[in-house]
Amino acid sequence: MVISKRGLVLGATALVGASVVLTGAGLHFSKSWALFKESPKEIVDEVWQVINHDYVDGTFNGTDWRAVRNKYLKRNYSSNKEAYEAVREMLEPLEDPYTRFLDPEQFKSMQIDTSGELTGVGIQITQDEKSKEITVISPIEGSPASQVGILPKDVITKVDTTSTEGLDINEVVGLIRGPVDSEVMLTVKRGDEQLSFTIKRQRIELHAVESEYRPSASGGIGYIRLTQFSSNAAADMRIAINKLKKKDAAGYILDLRLNPGGLLYSSAEIARMWMDKGTIVSTVNRRGEVDRLTAGRGKLTDKPMVILVDGGSASASEILAGALQDNNRAVLVGDKTFGKGLVQSVHPLEDGSGLAVTIAKYLTPSGRDINKKGIEPDYTVKLSEEQLEERTREKFATSADPQYVKALDILLEKIVAKDSTQLQSAATD
Incomplete structure (x- = not known):
């Protein structure tokens, strides 16, 4: 299985206002598909072919997928709208909320806006x-x-x-x-x-990355908030890390709370900035083919690192957090993550509509399948409903934020421990 840089999306089901849209891998449709060109049946068969070719579950949730095709292509459709209703009905037996049909209006409104x-x-x-x-x-x-x-x-x-x-x-x-x-x-x-x-x-x-240098008695802290894994998130992250390096940050807090995910390649590129070797994530398709994304000596810093996560940290956030946790690059603080371990590809269809289809599941470097389970932090700090309701932008990542306070305490301990180890090493030399 080949992971395409622009072919995979790791986000929640729908972003109200916009979503991630990527061109799908090249599909080879059967000859019969050509018979329905310029008719509403074309839409039905095109969707069927995409699912038949790419869907992650080869049993199609126990559905006779060829019988489904025969059932829906025997119908006559007087309009594209009727075909759209049939397609949505056809997808229901899969019981997969991430595999969904988008009519042209929905598809257009959910595309990435390159202006951010x-x-x-x-x-x-x-x-x-x-x-x-x-x-x-x-x-x-x-x-x-x-x-x-x-x-x-x-x-x-x-x-x-x-x-x-x-x-x-x-x-x-x-x-x-x-x-x-x-x-x-x-x-x-x-x-x-x-x-x-x-x-x-x-x-x-949308601004994917916010960063700030925060002085402390044990050395300056680089605080970075990543809100989504958009197409420009990796470039923004690189800029943020380099700016904080110039200020000689002694450690970093990467805040992934409320980050619902985004692009797979974006999460992998960002992981490589923090680790120079090891597996980032592996994906498994329905044929059991495994592909791994790895890091390769490109990290920007080896300073101590703590990652903040919560129930709003999903998909691509979980890939990044899981990669750095499993490779012992960072510890996680906060609450259990959302638990979305599936990968979708989004295919534009001939009439301007689109189809998002689940094509693989992903595993963390240690082989964890986190779908519907989430990732447990190394240090759990749960917030009450009252605390969540009171958590305003002004209080986020401040002394009024218990999760941030815990992350900062742990990071400062790690900075002191690293400095002590380096002093001992220097004395021995």
Whole structure:
């Protein structure tokens, strides 16, 4: 299995306002596909062919996939809309919320905006495979959703007056999206509470990396916050590390909390900045073919490092955290991560629609399958619901943030221990 630099996406199911879109690997369609060109059946068969060729589960969740094709191609479709409904129905037996069909409008609105902006409320959501509940993975830092108090794990029960029960994730995304400056009301279930938030849709400028040099008695600390694994995240991370190196940072805190993921190659490139050898991640497709991404003597610093994670750290965040934890490059502090260990490829279809399809699962360097399990931090610091609700941007990564305080304590201990070891080594020499 060959990992394409631009062929894989590791994000949650939907980012309301934008999403990651990548061209899929070249597919070889059967001759029969050509018979349906210029007809709605073309869409149905094209989707079937992509799933048949690439889907991670060769049993198709116990479904006779060839019988599915015959069933849906025997139908007559008077419009593309009818074909779209058939495609979504065809995908249901897979019971995979990450494999989903996007009509042209949805596909266009969910493409990467190369300017680094998106329009919407700024939340990333997923749909539970069993309950079908629409759950918030993470609000984007500084987004309208974040500002009104939407939290990870909130279950969206209504959009305005429309219940989300029985809706698929694309339908919910369609309800949440809308023009800039218009308002939408989200009703969420948080524990035993039902809460409603009125949110004004905005154009959101995305900055993947924020960094700051923070003085301390044991040496300056380089604090880096990574909010998403976008196409420019690796370049921004390199700039941030080099700036902090020039200030002689004695150690680093990498904050991956509320980072819902993004591009696989971005997480791998960033991992290589922190480690010079070892496996970063391995992927396994349905044929059992394993491919590994490795580091190769390109790290920018060997200073002590602590990573902050929580339940909003998903997919590509988990790859990076798992790689540095398994290779003993960093310790993890915070709460258990989200638990998304699947890889999707997004395919543009002939009529302008698109298909996201799960093509592989990934394992951490030690062979851990973290899907639905998450990664346990080395030091667990759980926040209460009250603490989460009170955690504003001003309090994030400050003395008012218990997870950050613990990470800082551990990092300072590591800096002192490293300095002591170096002094002992120098004395011996």
